[in-house]
Amino acid sequence: MKIKAIVNSIAGICAGVFMSSCLIAEENSVTSRIENPPVDLIVYGDYVLTMENLDSANNGIIEKGAIAVSGGKIVAVGPASEIEISYDAIKTISGDGRILMPGLINGHTHSAMTLLRGFADDLPLMEWLQTYIFPMEGRFVDKEFVEIGMRLACLEMIKGGTTTFADMYFYPKTAVDTVDECGMRAIIGAPMIDFPSPGFGGWDDSMKAGVQFVQDMKAKAHPRITPAFAPHAPYTVSPEHLAEVLKAAKDEGVPILMHVAESPTEVEDIKNRYGKRPVTHVADIGMLDHPMAAAHVVHPDEDEIKMLAGSKIGAVHNPTSNMKLASGVAPVPAMIEAGVKVGLGTDGAASNNDLNMWEEMRMAALLHKVTSGDPTAMPAGDVLRMATSLGAAALDMEDDIGTLAVGKRADMIQLTVDRPHLTPLYNVISHLVYAANAADVVTNIIEGKVLMEDGKVTILDEASVIEAANKKASEIKAALAER
Missing domain, CATH: 3.20.20.140 (Metal-dependent hydrolases)
Structure with a gap:
């Protein structure tokens, strides 16, 4: 009986320690959630081109960077490692193989x-x-x-x-x-x-x-x-x-x-x-x-x-x-x-x-x-x-x-660089002007709202837009034929 009592006592102590640990962990988790302000969106980029300080040593480029967005505005710009431990986002967009830049x-x-x-x-x-x-x-x-x-x-x-x-x-x-x-x-x-x-x-x-x-x-x-x-x-x-x-x-x-x-x-x-x-x-x-x-x-x-x-x-x-x-x-x-x-x-x-x-x-x-x-x-x-x-x-x-930049409207785009005409990449700015094209854009965000993601426009029905335009164009073609 004494042995059983000792065992029960030890079990109780262990359970108390376990529960205490769980409470501490939960408290830390709550504290973490409180300390990290929620944001609407975090967008990542292997290269984040801010278009600020272009004449600086890094030409305004943050490698492995990210941008946090809330209420249609940019609230943070910096290395991805800092952004993701500082903010909790409702939505995130990967930046693997991508350049993130102003629209x-x-x-x-x-x-x-x-x-x-x-x-x-x-x-x-x-x-x-x-x-x-x-x-x-x-x-x-x-x-x-x-x-x-x-x-x-x-x-x-x-x-x-x-x-x-x-x-x-x-x-x-x-x-x-x-x-x-x-x-x-x-x-x-x-x-x-x-x-x-x-x-x-x-x-x-x-x-x-x-x-x-x-x-x-x-x-x-x-x-x-x-x-x-x-x-x-x-x-x-x-x-x-x-x-x-x-x-x-x-x-x-x-x-x-x-x-x-x-x-x-x-x-x-x-x-x-x-x-x-x-x-x-x-x-x-x-x-x-x-x-x-x-x-x-x-x-x-x-x-x-x-x-x-x-x-x-x-x-x-x-x-x-x-x-x-x-x-x-x-x-x-x-x-x-x-x-x-x-x-x-x-x-x-x-x-x-x-x-x-x-x-x-x-x-x-x-x-x-x-x-x-x-x-x-x-x-x-x-x-x-x-x-x-x-x-x-x-x-x-x-x-x-x-x-x-912090405080500006969250208007930004991502381009993929994982394409033959963009390989290899030595200079991001030169690439954007001399090699990139419209088809390389995969993400478009305006006022913090994602209008295109992974190359698909989400705000418009592309097929119906093109159909309506072609229908109107047929009328114009008929008028040109008359001329």
Whole structure:
């Protein structure tokens, strides 16, 4: 009996010790859960390219890194080993064999013109516009056209790694609804032009509608969509009307989107009408003192580059469109050296013919090397900045996007590097500009929401988007056959 009592006593002591250990372990576990703040998402990358400190020893790259996201914002950036012991995530995305970087910023496009992709090629700018684009837009562009075309554009951009774009086209309210559905970030400009256009009889009603659009959007305060005024160009909008737009933009506190100095024809036209070059012309109206994304800016002279450098204007380079329409070669290296905020854009798919920002980066790098005769012109780092951090500055959005930093919006993409054309990998930045393409993008995250994962777009039904676009295109083909 004594032996049994001793055994029971020992068992009781052991059980007490065991229970005490379990309680301590549970307490430690609870403490651990309390100490680790929960986040919505942790995204990993074998290479995390923050686009900050590109001139540092590591070029802003964190090997085996990760980013924690909560409430649509970045809350931590660092080595994966530190992030994963500091945060508990609802969802994680692996970074094995992947580059994690900021989403690309398309600084100038006309998204719905995806429905006019390739229908009028190999023509001079003015003939292209006046003989084909304007007449066909007058016949076909309506709310349905814009909805179908913009949904197709958003699908293309999401798959290609674009997270933000600046758009100027007709029916901006429809554009906003479609962008909202697609989950992208955008600046949507209300179109304004002196002559009749889709939905408008002329300037007065387009200006009135533009003001109403901006005011309605401001009242909603959409987290991803910024309204803007979008007068077409100095050669299609009078100085008096541009001054009217500038006043309205200042009153409403919104940016302006406009084509400026795109072609030699425009330069001669503005000089003949007003006795000055296009950049000087808009400067004299006062437009350099207000945030504006000026598309193309192919033909500024040295004095105008100095004007732009000290202004609130961002210039958006569109190399493929400029080459295709023979508009010329923008002095981008000189503008960047002078301090101009230069972004990168695709223009519309009718003059490109795609919305592929990887192609624009490669074109920008190579175009300026061959035209200058200098192989060091437009190094890969500068070009990548134009598509990310510098592009954000050109749109006056650098406080929110363009780099992966704590406090910024969680807009980021992953590319796989486990592919023949990306093997071997010596320099991440060089690879992204000279070797990567849209098909290498496998993940697209905007405002912390995963829009594409493992190469599959989750926010849109790709098949139905393409079917609707082809159906609308059949109508346009029939009209072309009539011509």
